[in-house]
Amino acid sequence: MSTWLGRAWARGILTTRYPAAPAADDEAPETGRPPMPTRPLDELAEAPGSCPTGAIGPAAVDQGKCIRCARCRAAGFALTGPVEASGRRRSELVWPGGRPGATVPEAGLAPLGRSVHVFLVDVGSCNACNLEVLALANPYYDATRLGIFFTNSPRHADVLLVVGVPTEEMVEPVWRAYEAMPAPKAVVAVGACPTSGGVFAGNAGLRPGLDAVLPVDRYVPGCPPPPVAILDAILALIGRGRPRAGEA
């Protein structure tokens, strides 16, 4: 045991200062951030065609569809947007002119209080989102220090973190997990898959997004979203997230 402690002592504190400090580069590498136009959208004429998921429209960028493939860099985008890109409604992820849109502040899920228990459900993911959610437990993010605890049963959960694009087969299991949760409860769609179908949008037998299955309280864009973005979304749900454009 002394060897374990010796090792831990030698390494010192690894834990991020996020959310007290903004996300560092190593916490959110290039593709951990939303693409932003470097010039006004209408000047980037060729932009819409370069996007494999159709996230770039003539007047707005739908961050919920973006899979952060970085192909739009050639058309004048840079992946430099804020890590705190999640939104309460799907429409909040559609950024007019490519910039975070202003939204009307509204009460979050205040009844949940300051500490939450979260339960992870996979409804058709590639496993990267699952692992990014589980990474919140590692010493670098240490979600417990913020009062976020993983639970082993939906019956003890306040927040359902759903990863993956809902397949026909998982509709019933995820709905039953949701029903088993005590109220008040919240659902977070983690990643492009549950938000919009992501890269798999339109495949046979898939639901177009999680909101076709469950009421969703927060959408987190990214493919996968880096752990800091997931952390921020959970905190924003209980009114403790970092300040963001358009929200009080």
Add this chain to the structure above:
Amino acid sequence: MTAPSSGRTVRGAARPGARVPAYWAPDGAVALWNDLAAGRSAVESPPASPFPEDVRSAWAVPRFDPRERAVAPRQPVEGYGVFTFPYGPVSMGVPEAGRFDVRTYGERVLELVPRVGYKSRRILASLVGLTPADAGLRVERLAGNFAAAHVSAFLAAAESAAGRAVPSRDAWVRAVAQEVQRIYNHVHVLARLAEAASQNVGLAQAHALAEEMLRVAGATFGHRWMFGALLPGGPVARLGPSDRDRLARTLDRLSEEFESLWEVFQGSRTFVDRIQTTGPVGRDEAEHWGAVGPTLRATGAAWDDRLRVPVVPYDDLFLPVAVESAGDALARLLVRVQEVRSSFLLLEQMLQRWPRAEEAPVDPAPPVGPHRGIGRVESPSGDLVYDVALRDGRVAAVGLRTASDANWPVFAVGMRSQVFTDFHFAWESFGLLFAETDR
């Protein structure tokens, strides 16, 4: 190209007594699935294959897609008090959507049947008609934590089909990505085993090391899971001279970190006791069911695609192959530990010899049919094979056999007569992904 069609049934190969050599694992697996398919309905009807049924080659890969929902040799058990305990598809112990049906009378597992298909995203059919670069975006999202292996195998198959030479640098970048991801996945398995054994301090430290590997990937490839980094137009791998120096120093530190971590794990009797003799698989069973990767090597067979299917740059590097003989969870972990070491060693060699990466383009593997190629790499869990056909430069059909496909039945066999409390140790040690099978 999906599901075994009637003309390709090779039912006999998996009969008891019929030995299937390990390197013909694909055929062993196909026979198994054919047997299982009898009487079961596929989740979706397979699209027609554009190929005649008899297209075979030295690297023949069966064209199948395991849509069948049970992947395990069946050995129906009945008796007083025997019942089926369904575990999943929603559970925190296995954080993926998949189910296990456990036949038991209380504690001992009499039979375990993995049920796949819950998260079938119908990816393969959706690749048809896309360019390899666009299809690659979906292929890497088939199994996110094995993305580098999947994309490398897929691109190698597409390049072989197109007869297109690969810039040498691309081949090297793919190898670096695969080795970084292999270290991540093996360390992740160590962390999950520590979690199952309630070794919380060890868990935290292994988990931290896994996170460091993701950060190495993020800093080098612009993406923590390397999505897009091996495809044209994606984030560009930062491997200039100063980047290589920095990367080499970081890897040096992490390799020392890993050694000192493993030393403490090794000295923990409670940890070693929990995984020793857990989920045992004999060499005969492993070969019969067509095991691949660390699962196979833990039973004494020295099969590693990086040596048996040497491609640039592996043909030029020193790679000690990791072999153990006990066949249990501990042996599988020991193989992974040796492979973490050999991956660090490979990365060191690649970074030292990098100028060679700027040399002449690499010839693709010879096609196995008209506009049809095979790509084969050693993924973190074992042999991964892609079979890609192109038409007018676009994907016409894709078949694949993943390490998880091959190892499901081996896992089921290894769980027989184990106690259910050992489930997580056995499960984590095999490194199986539902995502790889549900595609």
